[in-house]
Amino acid sequence: MVNRLFFLILCCSIPFQGTAQKSKKPPKPQVLVYGHGADAFSAAMQSAQSGVETYWIVDSTNIGGTLIQGETKSISSNHLLDVGTWAFFLKGIANVKEISDSALFAAKKHIAPRIAQNVFENSADTIKRLSYKKNLTISAIEKSGKGWQITLSNRKKIKVRAIVDATDKASLLSLLKEKDIKDKEYFPSELVKQINYDSSLYRTGVAVGQIGKQIFNIPLSNLLPDSSLRNYFSTKPNEKLLSPDNIERIPLLMLRAQACGAAAAYCAFFNTTSDKINVRTLQGELLAFKSFMMPFQDIRLSDVHHPQIQRVGATGILRGVYKNNENSFQFSPDSLVSSKEVEFPIKQLYTRSQIWFKDKDIPVFKLSDLLDLIKYVANRGEELNAEVEKGWIKRFKFKGSYDPERKLSRREFAVLVDTYLQPFHVRVNLKGELQY
Known part of the structure; x- marks a missing residue:
């Protein structure tokens, strides 16, 4: 009797092969982000939030770059344009549940390196569809169909549909073989630092910035590389304006990187190339994650109507106006319409x-x-x-x-x-x- 009971227990303890669950393989990454600064964090966060598996190679021990170094920092740029991943970061610095103008303003004036590092690290650990590895570098990169094949310093190879290079001056370009590239200039070299309604480019804005008297948006075309580098995005390719060493450039750098992350995710999600991105679809995705297309400084994230005003503003039906000796760009929501x-x-x-x-x-x-x-x-x-x-x-x-x-x-x-x-x-x- 005892022997038969043991036999029954033993049989019950062995899983039935017809119903046993197989261990799931980890999902393959579709977007790879490379870098360790605030822009790398921004791009990786947006890519993952846009619904694609994202692998972030952090070429350092810590995440955050300039913001986690030295003394407590105060930033005045992007005045009244604290949106997107930059606003998310400030919300973490302020340690508040809801975004408010007062909380964002206070956070900008007192960014402690240790707190900034905690915000980056803790956030990276909790974002769905985002995995990352520190102290790793990329040793080789080459085209593979519509996407790229990456060789890491640990000799592991990864195939992805899109890359966001968040290193200084797009350092991954130096690893490309000559057959993979054509021209020397891969990205637009300058930003148009003013909204010009005589040109239609304002309709394609994917990030907003304010530096001194310059209030502007960044058109999608500024993110897109030469046709020989499709699905390769750089957060700071060659512009002094976006230097991470200048602390006042960090907000703009993070918002541009957020757009890069969204663009890379778009290419991966729709299995397409960067030259075929639908401008309005990408803008809608960024707006859903609280980034702006138009730099209206009198319309805040806390404004319940900011999505509608941003969308209509991007069509040009209602236009913004530079005021106060061009020190502000305003929508003037309470004015009348003719x-x-x-x-x-x-x-x-x-x-x-x-x-x-x-x-x-x-x-x-x-x-x-x-x-x-x-x-x-x-x-x-x-x-x-x-x-x-x-x-x-x-x-x-x-x-x-x-x-x-x-x-x-x-x-x-x-x-x-x-x-x-x-x-x-x-x-x-x-x-x-x-x-x-």
């Missing part, structure tokens, strides 16, 4: 609107005017009035009461246009030109 201001960009986006605007001169748009325009362009009926009235406070989060005769603010105009006309859905190319 037909003269919005007629041309709306006509560009919707040919049907040309008939509606004919012989119209509206000094100040009223709610009834905009609803009439939306009905005409979007083929909506009178039910639109009731829909907007019902959602005025709860859905749209507007202040005041619904009144068709009320004069619309730029804020209200932007939110309603974004909701019902969706101009951000009209595609643009890398030059910012509309693609119908």
Whole structure:
């Protein structure tokens, strides 16, 4: 009896092969990030958050670069443009649960190296789809189909679909074989440090910056390499403006790196090449992770309408203005809207609107005017009035009461246009030109 009982226990302890679970292999990385500074952290974080397995090779013992060295630091650049991964970092420095203007401002004035290092290290350990290895370098790199094959200093080889090089002056380029590259200039050499509405490039912004009197966005084309280096992105290829040794450049550097991480993830996720990135899709991804396309300094992350204002601002329907001797770039959300201001960009986006605007001169748009325009362009009926009235406070989060005769603010105009006309859905190319 005892022997039979032991036999039964022994049999029950042996797993049945038909139902036993196999150990899962770790997922293969699709994006590789190389470097140890704040920009490497930013790119790796965004790539992983964009939904692709990301492997970060940290060529150092510590993460953080300049921010974790020396004395406590104070940064004044990107004034009122503390967004994206830079805002995430400041939130960690402030040790707060929610982002607020006061917390971000205080954190910028007192960045202690030890606390900064803790923020980087602790965050890297908790980000899903991100794995990293310290004290490792890359010894070889070569093209492999649409992507790249990497050889590490421990002789391990990895194939990935995209690379973000966060080393100084894109040092990985020196490892490339001549057959893999064509020209000497792989990336644009300069940034246009002002919003110029005479050029369409403003529509393609993927990061924002403020340095001194220069307030600008970085167009997607500034991130994209020469055609011979597709799916290779560098956070600081050759620009003094982005030197990590200048502490005032760190916010811009992190936001540009965030865009690089999103672009690399895009290429990996859609199994495509960097020259085929959909500008609006990439911008939408960055906006979802609290980065900005337009450097409106009077629209903060804490503003409930910042996504709609950013999207409409990137279409050019409502434009920003440099004020205070060009020391600030503002959207002016409480100002009113005239037909003269919005007629041309709306006509560009919707040919049907040309008939509606004919012989119209509206000094100040009223709610009834905009609803009439939306009905005409979007083929909506009178039910639109009731829909907007019902959602005025709860859905749209507007202040005041619904009144068709009320004069619309730029804020209200932007939110309603974004909701019902969706101009951000009209595609643009890398030059910012509309693609119908």
